[in-house]
Amino acid sequence: MATIDISKPHALSKDDAKKKAEELARTMAEKFGIDWHWDGDTIRFDASKGAAKGTKGEVAVTDTAVRVAIDLPFMLKMMKGTIESKVNEKLAQIL
Numbered sequence: 001m002a003t004i005d006i007s008k009p010h011a012l013s014k015d016d017a018k019k020k021a022e023e024l025a026r027t028m029a030e031k032f033g034i035d036w037h038w039d040g041d042t043i044r045f046d047a048s049k050g051a052a053k054g055t056k057g058e059v060a061v062t063d064t065a066v067r068v069a070i071d072l073p074f075m076l077k078m079m080k081g082t083i084e085s086k087v088n089e090k091l092a093q094i095l
Contacts, residue, residue, distance in 0.1 A: 002069035010095045020094040021059045
């Protein structure tokens, strides 16, 4: 079960929503050193180093929503509220 699980509806085409999800993944990669790749309509990511080390999750794109699920390592669970808030802000900006 994911530590953070956020789903946001969108009115974009699926391709446009996937472009926005990739924008989110690129931002996470730049800021936190997270590695990511596409697996169908889902971006899978994990951090093997840096401040987010041990974090993993996915950004799944459907025709009507984008779902972000993040598993936080023990050391980052105390920051869950802050991280969840930042993910919500970023999703609101890009969608």
